[in-house]
């Protein structure tokens with residue numbers, strides 16, 4: 319979800335648009351201009367239909383923004399910093415820096431969005447009635463009526479109790495309030511989220527078989543996305559709980575096999591990678607740590623040059639994303655590993671190598687703890 323650009327900043331909140339949103343915008347405008355408005359206003363010409371579609375789509379866009387803003391403003395009001403809002407393929411996401419501090423805060427935050435959508439729906443319904451009485455041209459009524467319906471749909475869809483949809487957050491907040499355990503509450507709420515995701519995918523396949531190709535693909539796509547979101551947001555909460563106070567010192571491998579800096583790559587393959595079957599080795603010279611060499615980096619060097627290339631030339635030189643202190647917490651290690659893409663960290667005190675920490679070690683402990691304490 320990186321492919322976004324900044325649209326504007328409102329109430330100190332940057333609004334970003336993901337490029338996938340334009341696909342949806344285009345699709346909405348197209349279906350409105352060619353399907354919906356020709357049906358409601360057959361008396362108008364195609365150019366008018368396109369113009370109506372454009373106006374309606376932009377008003378829908380503003381409605382979705384208002385929905386996201388109401389989440390964000392409630393969050394900020396409860397001292398939860400919001401880094402920005404990104405509109406993407408089927409709605410928006412407010413970027414929260416941390417999880418809500420209490421069930422009550424989460425509940426208020428989650429419900430704010432759908433309430434805004436219902437309010438807008440009611441507003442457009444009222445406008446449609448007033449415009450009708452005032453005998454406004456029918457194309458105006460068609461647009462406001464469309465926004466009345468769509469905001470209602472957005473409100474209802476988001477209230478489906480599958481985490482991380484708004485309704486799922488409301489459910490999590492309620493369970494959290496009763497169980498006093500955010501991890502357990504998230505597990506149940508994201509279970510509902512996954513269930514709903516499978517339901518959508520099932521509907522999608524059903525649509526495919528009955529010939530409704532576009533609708534089918536849409537359902538499957540949204541289902542896949544929701545399932546992934548449900549899983550990853552649960553993992554985040556669970557990791558925080560189970561690894562909360564674990565320090566790195568207890569997880570590191572201490573007897574590390576390191577490689578002298580002037581070893582050539584073909585020596586390395588035979589004497590290290592094949593022999594010890596690790597995916598990476600620290601590179602040292604006179605007891606001083608210089609960097610990390612991975613099998614992946616070796617493979618990037620042309621095989622004919624392996625005899626002449628040394629570990630020092632092929633390695634990843636020591637940098638901040640490769641090292642961590644043994645007194646740091648395990649939670650800090652995971653994002654670092656994700657960033658350096660090696661899945662391993664060198665644990666260093668001063669310029670001495672204390673040990674090595676692998677993602678596998680952390681995940682094993684995590685699975686162990688979740689089995690025993692979960």
Ligand SMILES: [Zn+2]
Pocket residue numbers: 385386389431432476484
């Ligand atoms: Zn929402």
